[in-house]
Amino acid sequence: MNKVTKEKHVKAILENSELSVTVDSFGAEMHSILKDGAEYLWQADKKYWGRHAPVLFPIVGKLKNGEYHYNDTTYKMGGHGFARDNEFKLISADNKKLVFELRENEDTLSQYPFHFEFRVIYQLNDNKIKVRYEVKNEDEKFMSFGVGAHPAFNVPIHNGSFEDYKLTISPAEKRTFIPLDPPSGTIKIDKKMDKVVDELPLTRELFDQDALVFTSSKETKVSLTNQLDSHSVSVSWKNMPYFGLWSPYPADAPFVCIEPWCGIADDVNTDGDITTKFGINELAPEGEFSCEYEIEIN
Incomplete structure (x- = not known):
């Protein structure tokens, strides 16, 4: 079913x-995921x-000095x-699927000189939520963009407590870790390193250098679990080349974000040209x- 509030926004x-x-x-933006009365x-x-x-578009992460050329x-x-x-337009809704659409407007054109169609599609199947992003270039020139996800899940x-949980990354194989520069939010490509990452017990200090950013495998899955009960969240994706893991530091924030991305923050040494930005996508x-x-909820 779909409900409409009396406010400006539609809640589906x-x-x-x-x-x-x-x-x-x-x-x-998703506002709630309930299973058996529990909010995830x-x-x-x-x-x-x-x-x-939040849905990330047309960039992922931060730009150097908050600008590009x-x-x-x-x-x-x-x-x-x-x-x-x-504000997105809800263009299609039924019991299993929602389709939201954003097109350029006065606000977007002041920041991003492209005509586009961007759709966010939610589908529900048993205990799984599929989230799909569709981008169409409706301009007469090549369009540079990034797109990604930023869902936050309650911990516990x-x-x-927070420390009773862990993140498991699969497959457990060598991948590239790309550190962030916390003051600017940019990445440090020249400090990247390859390492095998499979289990990350949650601690506050895990995020003391801001988000952890990694390259994805062709198919990647990150699971949030604990040893006290069977409640868990798994986020999986294919062909999204980067992902971030984040919880605010040093605050005792009771959540963690699992973020698959087709895009990434600026490199600290970027020249600011969006067409050659590290990790950018180009559409004719x-x-x-x-x-x-x-997202799989258990």
Whole structure:
């Protein structure tokens, strides 16, 4: 079923026998994931972080000095882009699927000189939520962009404390760790290193240098589990080349983010040209791009 609030924004709800998922049209952002009465999604307490699961577009992460250059013009844009702060149109809704759409407007064109169609699609199947991003270049020039996810999950989910949980990354293989420069939010490509990463017990100090950023495998899965009960969250994806893991430090924030990305923050040494930005995607006129990830709730 779908419910509409009396506010400006539309709140759409997907429900089945396993899950109830609420998505707000502002930012096309998930606001709730309920299973058996338990809330799995972070509830945006501004004391720690006032968002639930923002959609990242047309950049992922931060730009150096909050700006980029395109065709000799400098544009300002905040971290993770503007999609999370724009109203999407709910263009299709039924019991199993929601389709939200954002097109360029006066606000986006002041930050990003491209005409585009960006869709965020949520599908519910048993205890799994599939989230799909579709980008279409409706301009007459090549379009540079990034897109990604930023869902935050409650820790603890039900029992225990933050330190009773761990993140398991599979497959357990060598991948590239790309450190962040905490003051600027940019990445340090020249400090990247390859290492095998499989289990990360949660501690506050794990995030003392901001988010942990890694390259993905062709198929990647990150699971949030504990030894006290069977409540867990798994996020899996294919062909999204990077991912981030984050919880605010040093705050005792009761959540962790698992973030698959097709894009990444600026390198600290970037020249600011968006067309040659590290990790950027390029679409030809009328070109289309898509990627997706899945959340499994247990």
